[in-house]
Amino acid sequence: MDFNSTLIGQTIAMIVFVWFTMKYIWPALDAAITERQEKIAEGLAAADRSQHDLELAQKSAAETMREAKEKAAELLDQAKKRHAEIVDSAKDDARTEAEKIKAGAQAEIEQEVHRAREDLRKQVSVLAVAGAEKILQRSIDASAQADILDSLVAEL
Amino acid sequence: MAETSTGYIKHHLQNLQACSTEQGWQFNTAENPTLCSGSRLDAVNVDSLFFSILLGVIFLWIFRSAAKKATTGVPGKFQAFIELVIDFVDTNVRDTFHGKNKMIAPLGLTIFVWVYLMNLMDLIPVDWIPSLAHAAGIPFLKIVPSTDVNVTFAMSISVFILIIFYSLKIKGVKGFSKELLLNPFNHWAAIPVNLILEGAALLAKPISLSLRLFGNMYAGELIYILIALMGLYQLPLHFGWSLLHVLVTFLQAFIFMMLTVVYLSLAHEDH
Numbered sequence: 001m002d003f004n005s006t007l008i009g010q011t012i013a014m015i016v017f018v019w020f021t022m023k024y025i026w027p028a029l030d031a032a033i034t035e036r037q038e039k040i041a042e043g044l045a046a047a048d049r050s051q052h053d054l055e056l057a058q059k060s061a062a063e064t065m066r067e068a069k070e071k072a073a074e075l076l077d078q079a080k081k082r083h084a085e086i087v088d089s090a091k092d093d094a095r096t097e098a099e100k101i102k103a104g105a106q107a108e109i110e111q112e113v114h115r116a117r118e119d120l121r122k123q124v125s126v127l128a129v130a131g132a133e134k135i136l137q138r139s140i141d142a143s144a145q146a147d148i149l150d151s152l153v154a155e156l
Numbered sequence: 157m158a159e160t161s162t163g164y165i166k167h168h169l170q171n172l173q174a175c176s177t178e179q180g181w182q183f184n185t186a187e188n189p190t191l192c193s194g195s196r197l198d199a200v201n202v203d204s205l206f207f208s209i210l211l212g213v214i215f216l217w218i219f220r221s222a223a224k225k226a227t228t229g230v231p232g233k234f235q236a237f238i239e240l241v242i243d244f245v246d247t248n249v250r251d252t253f254h255g256k257n258k259m260i261a262p263l264g265l266t267i268f269v270w271v272y273l274m275n276l277m278d279l280i281p282v283d284w285i286p287s288l289a290h291a292a293g294i295p296f297l298k299i300v301p302s303t304d305v306n307v308t309f310a311m312s313i314s315v316f317i318l319i320i321f322y323s324l325k326i327k328g329v330k331g332f333s334k335e336l337l338l339n340p341f342n343h344w345a346a347i348p349v350n351l352i353l354e355g356a357a358l359l360a361k362p363i364s365l366s367l368r369l370f371g372n373m374y375a376g377e378l379i380y381i382l383i384a385l386m387g388l389y390q391l392p393l394h395f396g397w398s399l400l401h402v403l404v405t406f407l408q409a410f411i412f413m414m415l416t417v418v419y420l421s422l423a424h425e426d427h
Contacts, residue, residue, distance in 0.1 A: 001305050004173075004192075004199040010208060010301075010310030017212045017270065022262035025216070028223035029242050030261075032235075035228040 175199035208301035255424035268413035275405035312366035
């Protein structure tokens with residue numbers, strides 16, 4: 001264990017090396033590492049955020065889908081209801097129309113009947129008068145008994 | 157080359173040294189290996205300094221080129237590897253050191269990588285580079301700087317100075333003196349005892365720090381040399397010892413860094 005100037009030389013070398021490391025090596029590498037760490041942290045945070053965004057988007061898509069389905073169902077319901085209404089109103093219309101036609105036909109029939117009865121009445125009265133004329137030609141003047149005939153006609 | 161086992165081992169544990177002699181600056185030679193031995197200021201271990209500075213420059217060059225090309229986007233494999241090392245050191249420093257000091261982490265990184273590279277030289281077979289050097293006319297070459305007590309002590313003493321500096325800076329002269337004088341027994345009469353205990357604890361920090369690294373690496377190197385003496389049997393042994401040493405080199409570098417951070421963290425804690 002001999003000590004000599006090597007000790008001093010080595011000490012100087014060490015001081016220089018430590019100084020150089022402190023000045024030119026450590027700060028640059030440490031800064032690079034720190035900055036990269038920050039970048040990675042940011043990247044991870046961004047990934048998390050986009051994951052979250054994706055979940056939100058999926059949720060809202062599902063929501064929209066559900067709403068659309070509900071709307072479609074509603075529309076279908078409305079259409080069915082409307083259809084039923086149309087069918088009902090058509091039925092009603094048809095029924096009233098039919099009744100109208102029936103009423104018209106009945107009125108016509110009644111008129112016909114009336115007219116026929118009128119005709120019949122006239123013919124019967126004419127026939128009665130003719131019959132009576134024929135009977136009375138043999139006995140009396142027809143004109144003298146006209147009022148009696150009229151009253152007969154009115155009774156028919 | 158030395159012929160006997162003792163000579164071989166001695167040769168491998170001898171630094172290439174330069175020192176001032178009566179004939180000016182001279183290297184120690186194969187004929188006179190102990191020319192520069194002894195603790196003296198006018199001698200220097202050329203091989204230790206050369207390899208430690210070379211490895212330090214390699215470390216700075218690798219990390220500096222990574223720092224220059226550093227991108228905040230997707231890193232290349234080289235950058236990813238460098239960042240792995242940075243992150244390893246940074247995590248350990250953050251876990252241990254809670255004060256605010258921009259020097260601790262770079263200091264830890266420098267110590268960790270530098271010591272690790274110096275330790276790794278141990279994995280190069282013990283005869284390769286010394287043999288090459290011998291062919292080039294260099295008599296001795298110890299290529300593992302961390303087996304040189306000068307190198308490890310230089311680092312631990314630097315750390316020790318930082319400990320004292322930050323202790324005084326954070327706690328103030330009063331706080332630091334109090335810590336030395338009134339711990340663990342908080343009574344004025346116990347001041348001498350406290351000073352001995354706390355002083356020993358304080359001094360033990362750099363000494364244990366450097367001796368741990370030096371002892372581990374020196375012993376490891378010595379065992380490599382012993383294994384290299386065994387002829388053909390050295391192959392499996394060398395392999396096994398290298399496997400263990402892959403762990404030891406890393407562990408010692410890590411321990412040196414961690415203890416540095418822990419000691420400086422303690423220096424920053426104001427009670």
